[in-house]
Amino acid sequence: MLIIKDLTRRFGDRIALDSLSLEVPRGAFIGVIGRSGAGKSTFLRMVNRLAEPSSGQILFDGTDVTALRGRALRDWRARCAMVFQGFNLSGRLDVLTNVMMGRLNQVPAYRSLLQMWPEEDRAIALSALESLDIAELAAQRAENLSGGQQQRVAIARALVQSPEIILADEPIASLDPRNTKVVMDALARINRDYGITVLCNLHSLDIARSYCTRLVGLSAGRLVFDGAPDRLDEAAARALYGLEAAEVMESAAAAAPTRRQPQPLHA
Numbered sequence: 001m002l003i004i005k006d007l008t009r010r011f012g013d014r015i016a017l018d019s020l021s022l023e024v025p026r027g028a029f030i031g032v033i034g035r036s037g038a039g040k041s042t043f044l045r046m047v048n049r050l051a052e053p054s055s056g057q058i059l060f061d062g063t064d065v066t067a068l069r070g071r072a073l074r075d076w077r078a079r080c081a082m083v084f085q086g087f088n089l090s091g092r093l094d095v096l097t098n099v100m101m102g103r104l105n106q107v108p109a110y111r112s113l114l115q116m117w118p119e120e121d122r123a124i125a126l127s128a129l130e131s132l133d134i135a136e137l138a139a140q141r142a143e144n145l146s147g148g149q150q151q152r153v154a155i156a157r158a159l160v161q162s163p164e165i166i167l168a169d170e171p172i173a174s175l176d177p178r179n180t181k182v183v184m185d186a187l188a189r190i191n192r193d194y195g196i197t198v199l200c201n202l203h204s205l206d207i208a209r210s211y212c213t214r215l216v217g218l219s220a221g222r223l224v225f226d227g228a229p230d231r232l233d234e235a236a237a238r239a240l241y242g243l244e245a246a247e248v249m250e251s252a253a254a255a256a257p258t259r260r261q262p263q264p265l266h267a
Ligand SMILES: Nc1ncnc2c1ncn2[C@@H]1O[C@H](COP(=O)(O)OP(=O)(O)OP(=O)(O)O)[C@@H](O)[C@H]1O
Pocket: 011, 014, 015, 016, 034, 035, 036, 037, 038, 039, 040, 041, 042, 043
């Protein structure tokens, strides 16, 4: 169980996240929604400790994550893998090496520098690529892939960390609708098949409602909604999206009303 207690982050006078408290059970698929600047990225980055809280606590299975230092902090970062909007791959390296980078926590640094990856890590990386249906891309340079393929490589890299949580920060923001579906289906499948908790920042309410089992809505750093997607009514949408609420609700209603079942990546 991930427990967030009164988590707050200030940047000077500005409060990016304001006393957020949440309990996230294992295996949840949570969509973090809200307008630009609501505090979604700041929240996810603090869970991974890429950003430091100004106050408050993050607990995971009883461990105080906010107090971790050194090796224990590196281990935590391996247990809650991040997936970014911009993929963060090394474009000139091949796909397999990019994925094996996710094993760095388990491999001495000199081995990765010398490209001396243990056979076992190669096998783990290949198997992660297979589970995302992109094993045939293993030898290609990452920069030659489409956005959707690159994001699946980034998800494979997250998977080989054997994480308990995946923190996906706008993973589909730069993708077209087809690749959006491929990437969201991949996250849904990982959540379902491996029981990995997923926290996913999303701009699109339509996508959030289709894929997530619970929505956490932030507005100006404060929690204004926490519940099942079908409980997000017009009043909650107004609290989240202000004047744009009607527009956002309309486009979400026009899309599939029920939670999408993940489809095979290449049906
Ligand atoms: N490093 C920083 N320095 C100063 N202010 C920051 C910094 N990072 C975030 N902020 C501010 O904190 C607030 C929350 O930002 P955050 O990026 O978490 O929002 P968001 O909901 O993820 O937005 P978006 O959807 O546009 O990515 C914003 O007002 C932002 O300007």
